[in-house]
Amino acid sequence: MGDTQTLERGITPDAPPRLRLTDAAVKRLMRATGIKSVIALGRHFGYPPMTWWRLRVGLYDCRISEAQQLADCAGWPVSRMFEQVTHDA
Incomplete structure (x- = not known):
């Protein structure tokens, strides 16, 4: 059975880039910061280790305010x- 879905006007088929x-x-x-450990660095900014990892590989959509704090x-x-991100992470 073929795909019968059609794209509605104004809806893009791709998600925004990560x-x-x-x-x-x-x-x-x-x-x-003078912090030597990547995990400790994430903790310093209030990120749990898994969330910090996700931010570093492109799997976490951080808020603009979070990005600005880091910057x-x-x-x-x-x-x-x-x-x-140029590949599936």
Whole structure:
């Protein structure tokens, strides 16, 4: 049986791109805070370990306010802190 679904006008078939916290941003945050452990860094910002991991691989949709807090701590713009995920994480 063939697929009979049709795309409604104004609805896009693809989800928006996922973003992940870059490795360079993690290193910058570690330097800015003086924290040596990636897990401790996440804890410092109030993330449980699994949520912190999900943010780093692009599986967690953080709020703009969360992204801005990380960027402010690093002294970088949000656009430099995050990158688009190019594969299924």
